[in-house]
Amino acid sequence: MFNFFKKKKMTYDYKRIFLIILDSVGTGEAKDAANFGDVGAHTLKHVIDNTEHQYKNLAKFGLFNVVNNTNFPTMGYFTKACPISNGKDTLTGHLELMGLITKVPFRTFTATGFPEELIKKLEEETGRKIIGNCNASGTEIIERLGKEHMDTGSIIVYTSADSVLQVAAHENVVPLDELYNICEIARKLTLKDEWKVGRIIARPFIGEPGNFTRTGNRRDYALDPAGKTVLDNLKESNYNVISVGKINDIFNGKGITNNNHTNDNTDGIRTLIKKMHEEFTGLCFVNLNDFDSKYGHRRNVKGYGDALREFDEAIPHILAKLNEDDLLIITADHGNDPTFKGTDHTRENVPVFVYSNRIKKPGKLDELSTFADIGATIADNFNVDSPYGESFLDKLK
DSSP, X not given: OOOTTOOOOOOOSOSEEEEEEETTOOOSBOTTGGGGTOTXXXXXXXXXXXSOOOOHHHHHHTHHHHHHOOOOOOSSEEEEEOOOSSOOSHHHHHHHHTTOOOSSOOOXXXXXXXXXXXXXXXXXXXXXXXXXEEEOOHHHHHHHHHHHHHHHOOEEEEEOSSSEEEEEEETTTSOHHHHHHHHHHHHHHTTSGGGOOSEEEEEEEEEETTEEEEOSOOEEEEOOOSSOOHHHHHHHTTOEEEEESSHHHHTTTTTOSEEEOOSSHHHHHHHHHXXXXXXXXXXXXXXXXXXXXXXXXXXXXXXXXXXXXXXXXXXXXXXXXXXXXXXXXEEOSSBOOTTSSSSSOBOBOEEEEEEOTTOSSOEEOOOBSSTHHHHHHHHHHTTOOOSSOOOOGGGOO
């Protein structure tokens, strides 16, 4: 008798793949950088040139090769990946990594703030007045409006050059559960085409006027991906898809089998290593966000360099937990050059470092024409479909 419910047999080269996104760690202007006003941006080079750290472990992966176009011996493979989606934000970059190409950029309200009708509806449905409604730095706007927020209970709404609506509130004024509910209401309202932003972001903070600090209780509420991603295909084929950091939020939970929220890079690295101790078959997808949110947008070169050093120093601990049949891929989702004008992301290529204990002939891979080649490689490894991209799995020797 036929068993129509028999699960598809798992076949793979590498049992576990660890994909680490160094959020915003770009490696030089993309070929279309002029279209984004980003000619001259180079996050990695400018951080390295303006800090004194050696980054010895990343150097073994090929850090200085991708920055300076040299070809020093490495312990793994290295290359760059080029963006082809129309946008330079977190959501666009991650979707491209997993095979979805964004042709029409997500709507932004950078110049004007959000329409009055949207603000009124949000006030009506949340029961709280709104202040702000402008393009602003998150730390700047809570310093400017934090006292008024605490005195009146009004919530702070703001945006940026990205397609985001951000809601900032003091945790002692608006409890986290209420703040998250406000963001869920905003997410539903902004599904309307003319208001459709890529993400709603909860931005809780604590402290007193003149000394406010954003907490690790941030939450992102993204649009559902426009189609199936590599993550969906992995999950449907009964592979584990483990999210560390804001990956689950970025993909709105689609294709994720296990979610692990983290507070910062340190917590993210700690959680990654914890997951490396566990037995699973599939993908562990990690986002380390401090590079972008704490240092890139704030144009803090020293902080950026220190964060990169922290990750560099964690590499030996990560490598020590890699099994013989594990694969490690380190890359990014866009740039955010802390020496560049403004406070926005920068249109850059991203570094790609690939390592396994099995590698016998490390060296340079051909430049990847799209971030989606990374997702296609992961899909190829686990014998599932990828919506876009070309696998380089057979190049790993």
